[in-house]
Amino acid sequence: MSYKNEILLDVFKKKATERPPIWVMRQAGRILPGYRQVRASVSGFKELVTSPDLIAEVTVEPLEILGVDAAILFSDILVIPECMGLDYEIIPKKGPAFEKVISSPGDIDDLISGREAVDRLGYVFESITKTKARINGSNPLIGFSGAPWTLFAYMIEGGGSKTFSKARRFLYEHPEASHRLLDMISETIIVYLQEKIKYGVDLVQLFDSWAEMLPVEQYLEFSLPYVNKILAAITGVPKIFFPKGAWSIIPHMKDTPMDAISIDWKTPPSYVRQHLGDDIIIQGNMDPCYLYASQPRIMAKALQTMDEMGQRHIFNLGHGVYPDTDYTHVQTLINTVKTHRY
Amino acid sequence: MSYKNEILLDVFKKKATERPPIWVMRQAGRILPGYRQVRASVSGFKELVTSPDLIAEVTVEPLEILGVDAAILFSDILVIPECMGLDYEIIPKKGPAFEKVISSPGDIDDLISGREAVDRLGYVFESITKTKARINGSNPLIGFSGAPWTLFAYMIEGGGSKTFSKARRFLYEHPEASHRLLDMISETIIVYLQEKIKYGVDLVQLFDSWAEMLPVEQYLEFSLPYVNKILAAITGVPKIFFPKGAWSIIPHMKDTPMDAISIDWKTPPSYVRQHLGDDIIIQGNMDPCYLYASQPRIMAKALQTMDEMGQRHIFNLGHGVYPDTDYTHVQTLINTVKTHRY
DSSP: OOOSOOHHHHHHTTOOOSSOOBOOTTOSSTTSHHHHHHHHHSSSHHHHHTOHHHHHHHHHHHHHHTOOSOEEOOOOTTHHHHHHTOOEEEETTTEEEESSOOOSGGGGGGOOOHHHHHGGGHHHHHHHHHHHHHHTTSSOEEEEEEOHHHHHHHHHHSBOOSSOHHHHHHHHHOHHHHHHHHHHHHHHHHHHHHHHHHTTOOEEEEEETTGGGSOHHHHHHHTHHHHHHHHHHOOSSOEEEEETTOGGGGGGOTTOOOSEEEOOTTSOHHHHHHHHOTTSEEEEEEOGGGGGSOHHHHHHHHHHHHHHHOSSEEEEESSOOOTTOOHHHHHHHHHHHHHOOO | OOOSOOHHHHHHTTOOOSSOOBOOTTOSSTTSHHHHHHHHTSSSHHHHHTOHHHHHHHHHHHHHHTOOSOEEOOOOTTHHHHHHTOOEEEETTTEEEESSOOOSGGGGGGOOOHHHHHGGGHHHHHHHHHHHHHHTTSSOEEEEEEOHHHHHHHHHHSBOOSSOHHHHHHHHHOHHHHHHHHHHHHHHHHHHHHHHHHTTOOEEEEEETTGGGSOHHHHHHHTHHHHHHHHHHOOSSOEEEEETTOGGGGGGOTTOOOSEEEOOTTSOHHHHHHHHOTTOEEEEEEOGGGGGSOHHHHHHHHHHHHHHHOSSEEEEESSOOOTTOOHHHHHHHHHHHHHOOO
């Protein structure tokens, strides 16, 4: 499959590009007027995330308005816990809330996993077909999933948390049950991502959003082996891994089968290259708060970031764009990157 | 001043000790029965934090029940914003909430700072006198303050936040006003800590709890210079600095005038020694979640931590003890450390 704008894929083919490709985490979301209109027209977030036509619409909007180099299929990482048997809601301004949670090892017996679970996600795969038709060969499409530890954390906590101490407590108190659940989640993610690729997704990104909560030894026991297993099972498309905040684990990722690592705004790229070598492709890492600054300052920061990153760089923020960001500021960022030449 | 148990001070005097000293962040708090009784007897957190007799009572309780090597004066980092003019409340299970906040540079004009502000904190100094009388020469007393960036963040946000994006936005939008406010906070902290020392505090700890929110360049502009200024102005007692989560700044702390650095559970001590040298005293860093595990596992983890840390170590957790921790598990930890020999 070839696209009019393939600069993102070219980076993974090790072709020399004249500038870094750019897309923005949460680009399809509340910063855009079309998204807000669609969101206001439905009963809630869950209706949007399960409606293939609406998903296609909000997924392509950033290509048209922001001019990013790739689309990312609108979805939520919590579709995995849901298809495994834990229903959730998104409470406006608060975040996810689960109806029931895993509070003891016995609760895991009620879950389903793998193909059986993924079969419940037909709407996601249908939305890929619809989105690809709307994109019509202009740009590649990214698909994503949460990483096992991050999904595990939500399944235990039942929502967000400052410390994720319930989930971490479960790891210390029930190590075997934890491994059993992480295995089931991983198996489900593998089927899910393979299916997404079959339907036409061109790249995948795995988000370990709560990587930063775990001490090194726990991350090495309860997260990284599952990430490695998933990334090894996914073939045929480039794979980006985002272990948010897990700087102390980066030296342990030499054998992680990823094609790019996405880093937050607190992680210097020099640190990553020191530990993972010069060949690794780095995605990131402008502070999303910088988009609140004046446009000249945003331009200066974008140039500084590109200087610091050098080649083998995918421009992105260090985290999802904040919902109250003025989207013309995002346009300024994207124009700055797109007119830059190495 | 000499104490029956001086092991914590001995570490700073570079004396050889037979084991690491131990105290626990938030040791005077909800894990203890006496604290809960006192807390239930008052109208709210604010009454407790302003009552010298009650402060003395909850401060000495961990010496008696847990057997820690030092007491830490019960207080809150938000007494500084309050004495500068921003009143707050602590909402049970939610955390701090301010009545008014700094939302524009003009709001800073309404604040007071330095001696004038600290003069409102007579109850803190009175509580030191009462606590010292209760301790009666058995153990040293630690006093603490929040660091300027962390207090600034609360003053802008008006409470806790997952991203502290309002506070970070203020830094990008109003850099001069930010420096003005950080200067006023620093000046107030200096007077506050000097006064605490005058009243008999034997060590101080500066908490930069939200250090981890800032990218390197912002931390170097808006936090570290103020920390350095405060620590340089404080003389005569050992100084511990806790830049929570700010691992990427540690290489920039070579000239920070601290006697010990406190680290969270995600920061390996080897990383600190690599950047700050073998002489630095390291405080920390057991994951507070580990105290939920079984007692044999807590003992094993404590031994492993002491092995990893070696000498020049003050045993502590990597963050405050979680309020629902069983205090007999904390006793197990403390007994393990106190019976260990290098």
